[in-house]
Amino acid sequence: MPMLELRNIEVSYGPVSVAKGISFKIEKGAMVTILGANGAGKTTILRTISGLIEPEKGKVLFEDQEIQGLEPEEIVKRGISQVPEGREVFPDLSVHKNLMMGAFIRRDQKEIGKDIQRIFGYFPVLHQRKDQLAYTLSGGEQQMLVIGRALASRPKLLLLDEPSLGLAPFMVKELFGIIKRINAEDGTTILLVEQNARMALSIAQHGYILEVGRIVMDDTTERLRENEDVQEFYLGMREEGVRGARRWKKKKQWR
Amino acid sequence: MFIQQVINGLAMGCIYGLVALGFVLIYKATEIINFGQGDLMMIGAFLAFTCVNFLHLPFLLSLLIALVLMGFLGKIIDRFVLRPLVGEPAFAMVMATIAIGILLRSLGGMIWGYDTYKFSAGITDVPVRIGSWAVSSVNLWIMAITVLLIIVLYFFFNKTKAGVSMEAASQNQLAAYLMGIGVKKVFSNIWGISAMVAAVAGILLTPIQFLNYNMGFIGLKAFPAAVLGGFGSIPGAIVGGIIIGISESLAGIYLPRGFKEVFAWVILILVLMIRPEGLFGIHQKKRV
Structure with a gap:
């Protein structure tokens, strides 16, 4: 199947x-x-x-x-989680909040924290910039952020x-x-x-x-x-x- | 005298700011300008007035009832007037909100009559001495409650999951859909919150102005406040409101008669000519 x-x-x-x-x-x-x-x-x-x-x-x-x-x-x-074309970040939210929004549908706080750590493992630059607002990131970093955000729903x-x-x-x-x-x-x-x-x-x-x-x-x-x-x-x-x-x-x- | 007028203007400005805040919340999320905001304010004030004067409920309970009812009213307007118009041109929405405003005003007149009422909203006016100035306690209450409300809203939109998701949906609707944020629900809640903020503004206004079905026209003056702050910015709405309030109050004593009424509009035109994006204009949204 x-x-x-x-x-x-x-x-x-x-x-x-x-x-x-x-x-x-x-x-x-x-x-x-x-x-x-x-x-x-x-x-x-x-x-x-x-x-x-x-x-x-x-x-x-x-x-x-x-x-x-x-x-x-x-x-x-x-x-199912989609990463749309063209880096659709939430521009005025911090990187960390963007990732939290990725986990919007989930209720298991502890697991979300772990998953976000795992996402930071894939994209260390997001960890460095976690308190920055998303619109200040470079294009490549924004693309990493939207992929990370999509992963936060654990698709x-x-x-x-x-x-x-x-x-x-x-x-x-x-x-x-x-x-x-x-x-x-x-x-x-x-x-x-x-x-x-x-x-x-x-x-x-x-x-x-x-x-x-x-x-x-x-x-x-x-x-x-x-x-x-x-x-x-x-x-x-x-x-x-x-x-x-x-x-x-x-x-x-x-x- | 000068200080007195500044404080009076500050209090009035807080109310303009709160009404402007209602405009801004709805505009940010839904890109609709709600011209009925001032009339929502009137309905909110009358609801609290009815609870206190006719049902003889204590003031705080009345406030609570008025807020809850206003929350529902906001949601109902969203559900039955604006949601069916999604996808229609912007002017259709604007017309719809103007219609809502007129409808609410007429309803207010039908229910509560066309007289002016006195309603002091549980606040008694006593002069408070601060150093060498005497300040009306009403003005202090208005400022304190405005500050409190802003703190609550700030906390809500920045620290709670529901609030951040509303903020997110206003910033990027497509992405919000894809995160599983129910955008329709967000719009409905925004209308609810906005109507509640309007009710607070209306109730705060009653100690300094009489209660009347026509008081929604104050809402029009909140419009320059929102534009001055940079339509779409929450702190901008409050700062814009305060600037309008103080300058209007000073225009009332230092300029010839009649200037007080038009001063807000003079500011509006100046802002649109000099700095159309407002004080807290929004930056470039997206990198390509």
Whole structure:
């Protein structure tokens, strides 16, 4: 039984259809990535899972129960935590209070304290800055804060929306290292949505490729990395033809 | 004379500040400007007045009843007027709050009549000597209760989980949803708290002004106070209120007749021209 399953999800914003029948599964303990260009529908999928959007058709099953259409707070309580795109911190609260808000749905004070210590273990810089207001942090630190905050609810499934967006390359590397540890050490299942395909394919075990509202490929990341189309269109590798020119007219095989 | 006027202005300013605080709490959380805040203040004062004068209850009990009822009234307004308007353009909300204000004012008139009443809110006016000045005890009470209320609100919004979550929801609604904070519940509670603050302001106002269905117009003067403080800042609302109160009171004696009434508006226009973000303007919210 997969931990999360989407069955034929369709979402549209007004007349614009964004998700045209999306289905996929995530097994417990796995790290899965969804790759796709701008406007492919990645964020829409995450928002549908976390209850910010109600799909027109289809089902979202979490631990075998339908959760589509529930209020976001109910979905957080069931153990899904989303890190939204773009470092959505609480700007005028201290780092520590931001983390406490992550644990808003929990009542077990003692365990919350322990979990926050564990989060400081992953992100030591947050510990140094725990009394600073969140808006004074750098972009990378804010990204760490929102990931830490999402972990404070002790989620079974963590949804990450473009954690690398706008970060310096060394920061991206560090962040992905920590994401990998969260998956391996805590056993938290992770769904990672990324544009940085190279990084995402190197840390996840399974990948889906999304193009304009449809899933067009579904394979292990190892095989995706080998795939010609993925190499060309997502990893930016050039294949030199006999004449030494790039094959501009090449079509993706899934079209 | 000067000191006297400053103290009178300070007391009046505290009341402006409390009404402005009501504006600010609602604006910060919901981005709605509640033009009915002054009328909520009137209803609050009349509720306490009814409990004391008609039901012959002790003052503190009456205060408590008025606060509880006002809390409910705030929540009811949120639930039945503003929640159905979520997602509508901002002017729809503004119109709705103006309508609430007029409705409450007419209701007040229908229930309590159009006369002016005297209600001293359990505070007797005795002159208190501090050094060489005589200060009205009413003014001291107003200041003390305002300070107390601010301390309580500060503690609530900074130290309690419920309060911090309201603060969080006002700062970033999307993130609040994702933390499992019930944003609708937060809005409802904010309306409740705001109506209660209005009631306190109304009750404090009664010893210095007569009770009348029209007293909500004072709320309009709290508007410049909120703008001066930087709409969206809690300390700003109180400081803005005090500045308006004192300058109005001084304008009353040092400037020609009529200036007292318009002085708040002169300040409003000056602030909007010179420093539109107010004294405690909000910083850049987000890094991109």
